[in-house]
Amino acid sequence: MNGAALLEIRNLRVRVEGQEILKGITLTVRAGEVHSIMGPNGSGKSTLAQVLAGREVYEIVEGEVLYDGEDVLRMSPEERARRGIFLAFQYPVEIPGVSNLYFLKAAVNAVRKSRGLPELDAMEFLALARERAKLVELDESLLQRAVNDGFSGGEKKRNEIFQMALLEPRLAILDETDSGLDIDALRIVAQGINALRHPDRAIILITHYQRLLNYVTPDVVHVLYDGRIVKSGGKELALELEEKGYGWIAEGVIGSVRT
């Protein structure tokens, strides 16, 4: 643990539609670490995740983000993906008419190509996909279906983890991948995440509940509140938040602003 800094966010301020959503985030994630970001609705968790993955609708007001020492904010979303940043979407997008299998084959090959690896042919990819599908107990019929089209909420989340397992990112950001899952699905998702844990990789888990953290033990827990990280701590912090809600933190923040 505690390898080199894989991700360094420095005083990141982000605006959308004229409104500042992230108000100065500073965060360092080292290779091998799992960070959890918790926070109430609308506090900016998804905004942070999407900015890291390169969503263009967000305006960077200030700050910088280094990934592996390089300025990531200048890279296109696809370049970030090819360099190993992966975002599991809070709301995965449906793409009718495009089979999951072929979509992911194109994705995997785009990543491989950029790393100078030979592209996988249909047979090789199918073998890989089957193996990874097992990992997240994804029904093989979902491989043939159109991307997320008509998938249940749980199937969509599992499909995100499946994609992650295929793309083998170095930095995985999971935006509420645990929300809305029953306990069995949650265990499967956790299993997928744990399988990815590796000294060279880092994971950011965005979640509302500490439930997932029973299965995936984070190194650090951060509280995002109104666009700022207002508290960081060990995994006990997640339990405390679950018990007491965010009220006490809010008071603390308001209190500290007043004093």
Added chain:
Amino acid sequence: MSSGRDETMRYRAHFAVWNEIVRAREPAWMQAQREAAFARFEALGFPTTRQEEWRFTNIAPLLRASFHLATTPAPLPEDDWLTPYRAWGAHHLVFANGHFVGEVPANGHPPRFFARGIRALLQEAPHLVEPYLRRPVEELPHAFIALNAAFLTDGAFVRIPRGAVVREPIHVLFLALGQQEPLIVHPRNVIVAEENSQATIIESYVSLDDSHHFTNAVTELIVEENAVVQHYKVQREGRAAFHMAAVRIAQARMANVFDFSLALGAALARTEITAILEGEGADCTLNGFYWARDQQLVDHHTVIEHVAPHGTSREFYKGILDDAARGVFDGTIIVRPGAQKTDARQVNKNLLLSTEALVNTNPRLQILADDVKCSHGATIGHLDEEALFYCRSRGLDAEMARELLTYAFASDILQEIAFEPLRRRVREWVLMEWPDGERLTEML
């Protein structure tokens, strides 16, 4: 617009030439009917954008061009122009610049239907086509239909006999070949599906080069009691072509029609489809897909008229407009007073890929019966920014993501093409238009 009137003059000379050629080869009633049609055309003149029906479709570019009447079939090229259609297992009726040049039967058994070129029948056995050529379509106050009726170059006459189930599609293939002069052709097709029969008809309009030409086609589909017809119109003419087409569908009791209009080509293309559900319990589906780029204009005007009770109609059109292209969709549903228990639905969805592209979509309902279910919906949208981001966040480049999502938009309407070999072809034609087409084809 007076230039429209002047233009009609040009056709007078054509008409004299054409009369000279066909006079001795057609019955007197045909001659008289064509004369009447030409008079009607002259009286009507070409439509202008001041007419509601033509508000968004300016035919000025068509009027500027000076076309010559295609009086003979052009010699077909040596290369195999039938290749794209071989896998269809179809019976092909081939026309070159509007004139029948031959047929290529499907393998195996002799056909269970009758098919000939209309001109040959008018000469040899006019009584076979007379009942189908002396119909109300000849009287319509429509300049292009009147023009077609006046000239009537040639076309397919297909009759599916009572009770016959024809498995192989009947492919009516109109090939346009460039000559020294830009040509005008007036194809007329008549498809008759007799009682209890079943057939699939594919009507293709294809250019073999990028010549200027003007296709002014009329197709009549007469679908008798309990007959089941799938009709595809595939328009892939060259980007310098003008294409006007009217499809008139008459459905008797319990007749079932599935119609699909694919419009990919031509500089200016308009297809008017009118389905009249004359008999009780008739079932009509009008589907279509159009895709226009550059300066293309593609127009669909459809009318579904419920005359009898218990009719069902489903209409689903999708279109993609790119660059400075324009699309027009105008869909009318009429429910006549007697047509109780009508169930009609219409949907038109458009995707604009550029800021200059434009579409006018106009649903019209005229409901004159009280116990009916009718609905319509139209949308015009752009590619979803979040979906693009999703694709790119998986490593696909921006261009590929755009193409993929554009394809995804079209996928459900293309899926409606029930005849699988055609569906596969159409998918290829659509995909191959893109720089990443080959990569995409592999993905889908």
